[in-house]
Amino acid sequence: MSTCVDRLEGPGLPLRGDNIDTDRIIPARFLKAVTFDGLGDHVFEDDREALADHPFSNPAYQQAHVLFTNDNFGSGSSREHAPQALKRWGISACVGESFSEIFRGNSLAIGLPCVTVSHEDIERLMSVVEATPSARFTLVLSDRTLTVDGTSVSVGIEDSVRDAFLTGTWDATGMLLDDFDVVRGVASRVPYIRGF
Amino acid sequence: MGKTLLKKVWDLHAVRALPTGQTQLFIGLHLIHEVTTPQAFDMLRARGVGVAFPDRTFATTDHIIPTLDQARPFQDALAEEMLSALERNCAEYDIPFWNLDSERQGIVHVIGPELGLTQPGMTVACGDSHTSTHGALGAVAFGIGTSQVRDVLASQSLAFDPLKVRRIAVNGELARGVFAKDVVLEIIHRLGVKGGVGYAYEYGGTALDRMSIEERLTVCNMSIEGGARIGYVNPDETTFDYLRGRPFSPSGDAFDRAVSWWRSVASDADADYDDVVEIAASEIEPRVTWGINPGQSVGVSGRIPSTGAAGADGAVAEALDFMGLTEGAPIRGTKIDVAFVGSCTNSRLSDLREAARVAKGQRVAPHVKALVVPGSRAVLAAAEQEGLHQVFLDAGFEWRAAGCSMCLAMNPDKLDGQQVCASSSNRNFKGRQGSPTGRTLLMSPAMVAAAALAGEVTDVRDVLG
Structure with missing residues (x-):
């Protein structure tokens, strides 16, 4: 069983913009490797090249653990390299208005929670980080809260996903193999496997 | 109340x-x-877990392979390392692998349907977001990440949350020069790039009913661009005719x-949908993207949006700045440098035929580099059999070997600098085609061919006469 994930703490990093896709998080040329090692060095590489004061390049945010994003973050490809790169850079939780489904699933599979907040809350949280980059945020999945400076906001996360983090079953392999006879049973009843 | 195909397939496959x-x-x-598997096999080895059903996994190579010089070892050592890893992994775990020397090699989403591997009522998973393509055959198909590839290898199953179903009915006749690609670009434009999050898209209506399987594959392929991880079309006579006689289709009485x-897995007539959207086919014209996500498209007779228009936000300005386009200008006449016909969206025989119909007897504009990359070895062979390659070569297009090529540029086919590419692929994201500042205009293969000839975005309906 993998580690239980409940409480995550640290400074934030505000990354403004809707529909930030996985090609931007980690350009395809960095997928040309047989391991995930070193991906953290290339997170948002082309965006950072194009924008000198990109938040991921900003010295004030280099200690960040909590990534703040807007709408539909992680859209596009199914490359797990995207959350892997963020995690290897130092991000341990994503807080955004919404996430693409595959990105969120890939993040769950590597123990990186993605939780949602309202547009108003994300604006306020990003403003807090921009004003005080050292501000420390505490995300508690069991309470569904994100707290900074004594103020809490509630965060959205599906029950099943939260349970997977809290019980350490976000790495699903063990759970899926728990009752393998049942899997064999399904295989034997599916017409296209059983034979027509 | 009846059930949707998604619900029926879900119930059958629920462990x-x-x-x-x-x-x-x-x-x-x-x-x-x-691309998305070497780490998954390493994770299996690290855990001492084997592959549960090696006969239910099939491998090919597509993303990184060169389309010109395929001599081994590849000039790109990283690409060579990736292909070698897949060769080793498939050999070690007894997984069938259609490598470069196989006539069955090709883009994973082209060969699955082509070989009859993908069938109605199946659950299909692949470490690639365009796995939604396979839904065109009435399968429930979705993209997964590498850790989930590990899970499928280990257990032939996945942990999944249920999805809602949105039926998208496109009714009526598509006008001449309007293709499946235009239909799906219109859908994404209307419903937005995150409109499908939490949904599977069921495509139907008389326009979809009339479409060939290859056209339906194009529509389902881009479901994920609208945020929907799954897109499908209910199986019908067109589906059954397509599957008859394919290598992995049942044969003889078993086929019947x-x-x-x-037939029984199709959605019931009284199925309960979470949402229904209707679109009139007659309202759709050839579409072209002007921005940096696939929702940012306009009809070819339309204009690039204004940054100050109602509903426009900073996203329009950001997109136009990146694309180097002028707000309010007609999209027609936008100059291009490169034309790419290919990708899992539009690289099948019917796509190449449509592009060739436009290119026949014409010449690619002198400043344009034009590439045709068939989706599979089988498509390549069929196209050559009917002389399409000669049409392209005579017109000044390059005719390449099968693979993903310039859709995501993990091989040597890349844009250079700020080049503008008319592309039949699926994503116009910043940097998608290999140059961080490269610009992509998505459109149908016929529109790409027309743009290649004119050297600028043009209305294929004028070319077709």
């Missing part, structure tokens, strides 16, 4: 309710390629029995 509340879902067909089961 059990997991302690988390998710469903453990059996995966009937697992397709793999070189398969058809009666396939």
Whole structure:
């Protein structure tokens, strides 16, 4: 069983913009490797090249653990390299208005929670980080809260996903193999496997 | 109340309710390629876990392979390392692998349907977001990440949360020069790039009913660009005709029995949908993207949006700045440098025929580099059989070997600098085609061919006469 994930703490990093896709998080040329090692060095590489004061390049945010994003973050490809790169850079939780489904699933599979907040809350949280980059945020999945400076906001996360983090079953392999006879049973009843 | 195809397939493949509340879902067909799998096999080895159903996983190579010089070892050592890893992994775990020397090699989403591997009522998973393509055959197909590839290899199943179903009915006749690509670009434009999050898209209506399987593959392919991880079309006579006689299709009496089961998995007439959207086919014209996500498109007779228009936000300004386009200008006449016909969206025989019909007897504009990259070895062979390659070569297009090529530029086919590419692929994201500042205009293969000849975006309806 993998580690239980409940409480995550640290400074934030505000990354403004809707529909930030996985090609931007980690350009395809960095997928040309047989391991995930070193991906953290290339997170948002082309965006950072194009924008000198990109938040991921900003010295004030280099200690960040909590990534703040807007709408539909992680859209596009199914490359797990995207959350892997963020995690290897130092991000341990994503807080955004919404996430693409595959990105969120890939993040769950590597123990990186993605939780949602309202547009108003994300604006306020990003403003807090921009004003005080050292501000420390505490995300508690069991309470569904994100707290900074004594103020809490509630965060959205599906029950099943939260349970997977809290019980350490976000790495699903063990759970899926728990009752393998049942899997064999399904295989034997599916017409296209059983034979027509 | 009846059931949707998604619900029927879900119920059949549900292994059990997991302690988390998710469903453990059996995966009937697992397709793999070189890019998203080496780490998954390493994770298996590290855990001492084997491959549960090696006969339900099939491998090919597509993303990184060169389309010109395929001599081994590849000039790109990283690409060579990836292909070598897949060769080793497939050999070690007894997974069938259609490598470069196989006539069955090709883009994973082209060969699955082509070989009859993908069938109605199946669950299909692959480490690639365009796995939604396979839904065109009435399968429930979705993209997964590498850790999930590990899970499917280990257990032939995945932990999954249920999805809602939105039926998208496109009714009426498509006008001449309007293709499946235009239909799906219109859908994404209307419903937005995140409109499908939490949904599976069921495509139907008389326009979809009339479409060939290859056209339906194009529509389902881009479901994920609208945020929907799954897109499907209910199986019908067109589906059954397509599957008859393919290498992995049932044969003889078994085929007839398969058809009666396939028929039964289609959504019931009184199925309950979470949402229904209707679109009139007659309102759709050839579309072109002007921005940096696939929702940012306009009809070819339309204009690039204004940054100050109602509903426009900073996203329009950001997109136009990146694309180097002028707000309010007609999209027609936008100069291009490169034309690319290919990708899992539009690289099948019918796509190449449409592009060739436009290119026949014409010449590519002198400043344009134009590439045609068939989706599979089989498509390549069929196209050559009917002389399409000669049409392209005579017109000044390059005719390449099968692969993903310039859709995501993990091989040597890349844009250079700020080049503008008319592309039949699926994503116009910043940097998608290999140059961080490269610009992509998505459109149908016929529109790409027309743009290649004119050297600028043009209305294929004028060319077709």
